[in-house]
Structures are given as structure tokens and as C-alpha cells.
Amino acid sequence: MKIFKGRVVAEGSLTAEALVSHGGLNTLASFQKALQFGDKKATCGDQNNPDLYGKQMLGKALCLPRTIGSTTGGLVLYCACAMKRQPACMLFSEPIDSLAAAGAVLSDVWLEGSPLPVIDCLGEEFLDYVKDGMKITIKPDGTVEVDG
Amino acid sequence: MEYKMKLTEEQSAILGGSRGETMAKVMETLVRYGELFGADEMVAVTSKYNHLVTSFGLKALAPVYALMDQLIEAGAVSAQKFSVDPRPLDKNVPSNFIQDLVFKKFMYSKQDFYEGQLEKLGLMDKDAFTCTCYMDEVGNTPKKGDVLSWSESSAVVYANSVLGARCNRNSGIIDLMGSIVGYVPSFGFLKDEGRRASWIIEIKTTKKPEAQLLGSAVGMKVMEDVPYIKGFDKWLGSELDDAAKTYLKDFGAATASNGAVGLYHVENLTPEAVELGESLIKEDAKVYVIDDAELKRVYDSYPVIWKNKEAKPKLCFMGCPHMSLNQLITWTEKVEAGLKEAGNAKVVIPTVFTAAPGVLKEFEKTPYAERLRKTGVITSYICPLMYMNNPLSTKMPVITSSNKLRTYTSARYYTDDEILVQITKGGKN
Numbered sequence: 001m002k003i004f005k006g007r008v009v010a011e012g013s014l015t016a017e018a019l020v021s022h023g024g025l026n027t028l029a030s031f032q033k034a035l036q037f038g039d040k041k042a043t044c045g046d047q048n049n050p051d052l053y054g055k056q057m058l059g060k061a062l063c064l065p066r067t068i069g070s071t072t073g074g075l076v077l078y079c080a081c082a083m084k085r086q087p088a089c090m091l092f093s094e095p096i097d098s099l100a101a102a103g104a105v106l107s108d109v110w111l112e113g114s115p116l117p118v119i120d121c122l123g124e125e126f127l128d129y130v131k132d133g134m135k136i137t138i139k140p141d142g143t144v145e146v147d148g
Numbered sequence: 149m150e151y152k153m154k155l156t157e158e159q160s161a162i163l164g165g166s167r168g169e170t171m172a173k174v175m176e177t178l179v180r181y182g183e184l185f186g187a188d189e190m191v192a193v194t195s196k197y198n199h200l201v202t203s204f205g206l207k208a209l210a211p212v213y214a215l216m217d218q219l220i221e222a223g224a225v226s227a228q229k230f231s232v233d234p235r236p237l238d239k240n241v242p243s244n245f246i247q248d249l250v251f252k253k254f255m256y257s258k259q260d261f262y263e264g265q266l267e268k269l270g271l272m273d274k275d276a277f278t279c280t281c282y283m284d285e286v287g288n289t290p291k292k293g294d295v296l297s298w299s300e301s302s303a304v305v306y307a308n309s310v311l312g313a314r315c316n317r318n319s320g321i322i323d324l325m326g327s328i329v330g331y332v333p334s335f336g337f338l339k340d341e342g343r344r345a346s347w348i349i350e351i352k353t354t355k356k357p358e359a360q361l362l363g364s365a366v367g368m369k370v371m372e373d374v375p376y377i378k379g380f381d382k383w384l385g386s387e388l389d390d391a392a393k394t395y396l397k398d399f400g401a402a403t404a405s406n407g408a409v410g411l412y413h414v415e416n417l418t419p420e421a422v423e424l425g426e427s428l429i430k431e432d433a434k435v436y437v438i439d440d441a442e443l444k445r446v447y448d449s450y451p452v453i454w455k456n457k458e459a460k461p462k463l464c465f466m467g468c469p470h471m472s473l474n475q476l477i478t479w480t481e482k483v484e485a486g487l488k489e490a491g492n493a494k495v496v497i498p499t500v501f502t503a504a505p506g507v508l509k510e511f512e513k514t515p516y517a518e519r520l521r522k523t524g525v526i527t528s529y530i531c532p533l534m535y536m537n538n539p540l541s542t543k544m545p546v547i548t549s550s551n552k553l554r555t556y557t558s559a560r561y562y563t564d565d566e567i568l569v570q571i572t573k574g575g576k577n
Binding site for chain 1 (some may be wrong): 173176177180181184186200202206207208210211212214215255277298300301304314317318319320321322323336372373408453537538
């Protein structure tokens, strides 16, 4: 097991299976199928993301460097949370970008419970180490345990 | 919850509920959002108008409409009037029966409802739907130094760079909330330090570079950093006239979509570069030289994601971001000349030029509008991105000279000259 420590953006405590994107997550392209076409598993629809394309994002610990793409990104994440089609948590190796930050904060403030725990600043080593399917446990203080 | 940010008495009171629970949540959202980026205070929005990214009544965004209703019911509407990105539908734009059905009955079935919400929240007027709200014909043109709560990446980069306004790359909803409460968190491009360049771009091409190709190269290299561009005035001159502004509109949109640029400076041309010169460049700035070979490398790197790469294009979109009046006029002349040379009366690929409703109205007052109609080119206020952003359109071979449209959709990129050949001669030189 390896332990990483990041900054808490939206607090949470859970265990989930890792899903890793080494490139930026294009939020609109990735979640469009889930929101628009009733895909309850939130299958990633972004053809330009070979790590995630066609994989289920619902309930996964989504590990990524940052999000990219349209400035609708924040509200798309908010909608995914409101429709219960969000990942279990989002774990950023880099400091969070403004679009993902908007989605995380909007969901935390305006929706019931804590629908999308988010930790950022986990470092490059985190993204180098974590692989699809590894067991991830996050804690409210920003600790991320990765069990290979 | 405790916040590090220094709030005024009024801001603290709003956060504490003095203007109701909903307004308190709006303030909480902005404060928490700002603190993630080290904002030390909330500063007043000073622009006359706001600009929002979410223009489309996408059925899938039902939770956003519910949130909007919550804001409207609580009286938490925008203190400023605002413009908003282009509409997703226009009957003038070619579409087949299935597309019509999917667009109107399924995807954008909430369009009328959402436009009603926008009116209640503070929409400028029924024609305020464009990504180029800063055009004179639209009238949402901030002044140098104005603090904005805008979103829409191409508009933000233009406002920061060409107009010298101050705005971060905000997400949808955050844009509106800044306008509702009247304050935005002060960080990034709102600070002098955040506007300094960490890249020097040296333009060493042998001819004027294609705006959207150059922007793509810069965006992919610097990502979210601020570039200071040298050697550009050789091609653009030292006056921010209509031609230069149009060029920088397209250049900036490509930097913002192919990377995440929110501000650039052009030596001797953009307002802060003229005023502050090289003092805008950070001491440890990196250098990126762009010559003809580098532009070719970038162009050749674009993947073509059409199923049949040799397919005959079925549609051409120009105007992402929306075209300026200057562009509509010069392109009318180009299309006429291309058709004459090819011996064709009309364009050989259905072609749509998109522009703001206000720009199209002005264009219609010129003789060029009738001349363009005669070439078969259609004008529209639509958002090409919204038209393309669905599985049906993704299967269509669409061409464009917009690097933003290329990045977000399956549209294939060609330079302006190549597009002209395609639409007037069918790809034959």
C-alpha cells in the first residue's frame, strides 16, 4: 500500500476502485452520453481520451491530472452529481483547475450530502503509481491510500 | 466554516444570510471557489454587462434549470444584464429529418423554457446570443481595467488580451453567481502578477501566419500560461484596427481551446503590452520560436477522426468564434473571386458563415449580403459547436477553419485558403 496526501477540495471518506486518466479529462465530452442519452453507468464518451474512452466512470475513484475543455465543465460535473452519475471521487495530481473547482464547489454547496469528494495536489508520483482497478481509500484529511 | 479570505462587512453579512439563504449560498460558492486559488478578497464586478456560456436548452442539463429556478424564486437574479453564447438551433442551417427530430424533440427540447429563465435572470435582449459579445454591433464591450464575471473561453481571452479587462476563466453558473452577488474572488488574471508572461513567443514565419493555426501552436505549448508575443506587429501592424481585432479574436480562441490560455500580450499592439512593454515578462520566461516548419508540424499533427478520411465534405462551418463584419465582407469577396476562377456560380459544399445577430443585421444593410447570398453561402447566428456536439453530426464529414471546432468535435481543419478552394472548387487547385 502507498499513501499520498493532498489538499481537500470537497471532503469525503470512502473506498472505491481506481480509474486513471493520464491526460486531462474533457468533462463535457466525457459525460455527455451519461447526461444526454441516459447512460446510468456514465461511460466515458471522449474519443480523444484513450485511457477512459468506453469505460464506466460511475462509482470509480477517478484519478487525473486536471480537467480540460469547454467552460461548461463545472456545470456538467454539477449535473452528473445531481443525476447521480458521478465518479465516487476525483483525485487530482495537479492543483485543481477552475472548471473542476466550480463543479466540486457547486455540488458541495447546492446538492444534498457530499456527492463528489475531491482531493487535489497529490503530485505526479500519484498518477505514475496508481493503475486501473487498484483499491483507493480516501479520508477527510486528504489522505489517499492506494492498495495495489 | 472558517474562511481565510478577507471579506467586507457587507460581504460577511451576505454570507451570514442578511439577504436570504439562497444569496448566502451564492456567496459561499464564490468564496470557497476563490479560496482554492488563493484569493485574498472579493472585488466588485465593474463591467456594465456580464457574459454567460450556457445558451442551450439541453434536456440533459435539467439540474441547472432547477438551480436557476431556485435563484429566480429567491430573487437572486443578476444585478447586470448579460449576453450569452449562441443559440444551438437555426432553421437556416442544413439538417436532415432525423437531425431535426433529435435536435428539437430530444436534445434541445428545453430551449424555449431556458430562454425564458434567461430573460428573468437578466438577458440583455433577444438578440444577445453570441460568443463575440464584445463586437461593437452587440454592445457588450468592457473597458480596460473592468473586472468581469464572464465565462466562454474565447470571449474571456479576448476581453483580457485585446480590451485589457480583467477576468478569470470561469465556469458556467459561477459566471452568473458573480453577477448576482456583484463580487468575484480576486486571483489569477485579476491581479497584476497573474497577468505577467511566463512565455516569450517569437514569430519568425516568412508570411503572415494563419490566426487559428498559430493560436493552436501557442495554446498547445503554453497551456494555461500567459504568452508575450514578439514579431507579430510585422504582420498585424501597431494599430488595433478591425482587421487586427478580427485576427486576434481567432488567434485567441485557438489558444484558449487548444490550450487553456486566458490572456496573451502582443508586443506594440495589445493595451498592456503597449503600456508596460517587456516589464510584463517574468525573469525566468521560457522561449518558443515559431517558424514555417513549426506551423507545418502542428498542422500535420491534427488527427482526422472521420470514419472515411476521403469522404466528400457535406458541410462547411466558418465562424467559431462568430465572424466579424469585416470578415463577412472580406470573405464575400474571396468566395466571389474563387467561384469566378473555378467557373462555378455557387459554392460546391453547403457552407454556413456564422456571426452575432447584431453583426448579421449590420451586414444585411450592406450590398455584400446580397452578393454573398448569390454565392449560395448561408449566414446564421447558430453555435457550430452545439450543432456538431451529438452522435448524428459526428458522423458527418464537416470542414472548418476553426481550430476550436476541430478540437471539440469531429470537424476537419483546413486553413482559410484551403477552405476557399474546397467550397469554391471542390478541393481541386
